[in-house]
Amino acid sequence: MHLTIRRSILVLPLLAGAVPALAQDIDPDAPIVVTAARTALPVNALPLTVDVIDNQTLNQQVAIGGSVVDAVSALTPSFSPTRQKLSGAGETLRGRSPLYAINGIPQTAPLRDGARDGFTIDPFFVDRVEVIYGSNALQGIGGTGGIVNQVTAGPPRQDGISGRVLVQGNADTGFHGDGIGGKAAGLLGWRGGRFDAMVGAAFEKRGVFYDGHGDRVGTDLTQGETQDSRSWSLFGRFGYAVSDTARLDLMLSRFELKGDGDFVAANGDYTKDIPTTSVRGTPPGVPATNRTESVALTYTDSALWGGNLMLQAFFNRSRDTYGGEIAPIATFQDASIAPIGTLFDQSQNRSRKFGSKFSYERQIPGLEALTATVGLDLLFDKTEQRLIATDRTWVPPADYRSLAPFAQFNLALLGDKLRLAGGLRHEDVRIKVPDYHTLASYGGGFDVDGGTPRFNDTLFNSGVIVEPVPGIRAYASYAEGYTVPDVGRIARAVNRPGVDIDNYVNIEPIVSNNREIGVEVKRGPLDASAAYFWSTSKNGSLLVQTGGVFEVQRQRVEIQGLELNLSAKTPIPGLVLSTGYAHLIGRTDGSDDDVFSVDRDLDGANISPDRLNLAASYQHGPVSARVQTQFYLSRKFERSPGNWDNTYSFGGYNVTDLSLRYDTGYGALTLAAQNIFDKFYIDYYTQTVRPTDNAHFFAGRGRNFTLGWDYRF
Secondary structure, eight states, X not given: OOOOEEEOOOOOSOOOOOOOOOGGGOOTTSOOOOGGGTSSSOGGXXXXXXXXXXXXXXXXXXXXXXXXXXXXXXXXXXXXOOOSSSOOTTOOBTTBOEEEEETTEEOSOTTSOOSOTTOSSOGGGEEEEEEEESOOOTTSSBOSSEEEEXXXXXXXXXXEEEEEEEEEEEEETTOOGGGOEEEEEEEEEEEETTEEEEEEEEEXXXXXXXXXXXXXXXXXXXXXXXXXXXXXXXXXXXXXXXSSSEEEEEEEEEEEEEEOOOEEEEOOBGGGTBOOEEEEOOOSSSOOEEEEEEEXXXXXXXEETTEEEEEEEEEEEEEEEOOXXXXXXXXXXXXXXXXXXXXXXXXXXXXXXXXXXXXXXXXXXXXXXXXXXXXXXXXXXXXXXXETTTTEEEEEEEEEEEEEEEEEXXXXXXXTTEEXXXXXXXXXXXXXXXXXXXXXTTTTOOEEBOBOOEEEEEEEEEEEEEEEETTEEEEEEEEEEEEOOOHHHHHHTOOSTTOBGGGOGGGSOEXXXXXXXXXXXXXXXXXXXXXXXXXXXXXXXXXXXXXXXXXXXXXXXXXXXXEEEEEEEOSSTTEEEEEEEEEEEEEEOOOSSSOOOOOEEOOTTTOOOXXXXXXXXXXXXXXXXXXXXXXXXXXXXXXXXXXXXXXGOBOOEXXXXXXXXXEOSSSEEEEEEESTTOOOOBOHHHHHHOTTOGGGOOBOOOOEEEEEEEEEO
């Protein structure tokens, strides 16, 4: 039975990812190798936490929720409940932002995080998802909360033509005409001798969402929506087997999601628990759009001089357009252009990055118990944010350059019953910001001297794994993660003269320290794990709402949490019961003094609620089914010492989903239902971040159905 595979590994700066294999061809008893871990060692050789969402589980969850982000959130208790919007702002893993990647290619723009990185490829082209938990420097910048690596479909296994076709329809429980959507996708593969190729396309039309009361869910015109939208995705993969052990791969991907612009928001009333809704109308300006293009050329050789070589060069470009509005008045208004309160504008993030990854791993001759890795990562990124209606600069076009050599060692002792791992990564970072002029709303508008701040830091990690008998393991680890704050938000929010970017303290990088201990039992019908972690950063980065937009504050952050997971096969053939629980505590320093202490809770924009997951899965012959419930537990926040403001508290809610699948022999039929009991709720982000904002008082999506036919040949 294909289930989410859970293992524990140490997240270390190791080898760059190997060429992914097709999930449906993996031997379930073979050692699991996670490509995002950047090593050929199996996961039981490394200590920390990883989830691998295999192909069947991913397709099942995407049919329920519609996206990879929804799939990861549903299966991962320490991941925030999704906002069900195009923006992922406020969605965290272990209380920090995850790094989204496609085959190891970072999708996040580090200089100006537009929070659109969860929607950069259609899930139809994703073979599996690797979720690596906790702060680490594995992929370089980002990933202070973990890594969500989307591994695309692998090359065809046999000569000839193969492929896949998917047709889906989606409707709300009332089958409203504007709530109906659909999807069509195809992937065609060919292999002949040493050459192979795969090309595919996907198109999806999403209807408007309805809540548990049968009303339209409110539209977020500025940040963007997945409801009432269309997306197009193109994918190509071309490979050549240089030898029996060496391979060259070219991957190309283009994704665009654009709002249809058929609805505008109608304010709710938070005092009466009436959510914001949507009414027919034409939003001003250009609809919110997300467009991403990626290219990667990868060369691997699994037997070069007795070791494993990986070389990769990549290019990624994104253009994120946000919806326009006259509000927030405090941000876009400028009396020199138009009377205050009348000026319309909208912003657009423009980012491009290119880089390369090199790594070589092998056992040390004469000391085969020791595996060594050396490598070098290069990353160049240029990002700016413009106001496209008036052609103004909101965030100047900043450049980011990172050079990062690393080395790693893994030593097996006592017949692999004991392993020691450790290594380091040196980050040499340069950020170049030109001179620029701020918007009038920030202190009247003035010139800011640009600069070229540089940072150097060596990031360490270490770990120990004890496996006295196969299937029972305990581990402890320490790993440092690295990222920069949202430089764009910081630069645009400068509100006083005399600031020099070269020595502006708010630009300094974020180094997070992740410590973790855990145990895993995987024997017979039982698959269980428990992990406790605590993560700190002396100069962290928080999103704080100011004047209708979110800006960055640099504060000390401390997070700790407990994660429990249990899965058991029952005496009923094919029936598996599972549960997961996460408890998180996040604290930060809310004072302006120089004392490094934490005196208040992280809010809902920065940490997720505690959660309990329950699920039952069944597979026998051509039939498979799953029912799952996520219980998001209530929480109050200490907003300042002794101040427990109930306005920003979270009341909790639960959502139950269902999936049924039958393999006809001529394709598989799937019927999935999200929120099967049509539960009405106000979403977590709204309750904890914007509970008094009638224009953004959003309800969650009610019951909706997806019927699909999936044929492989």
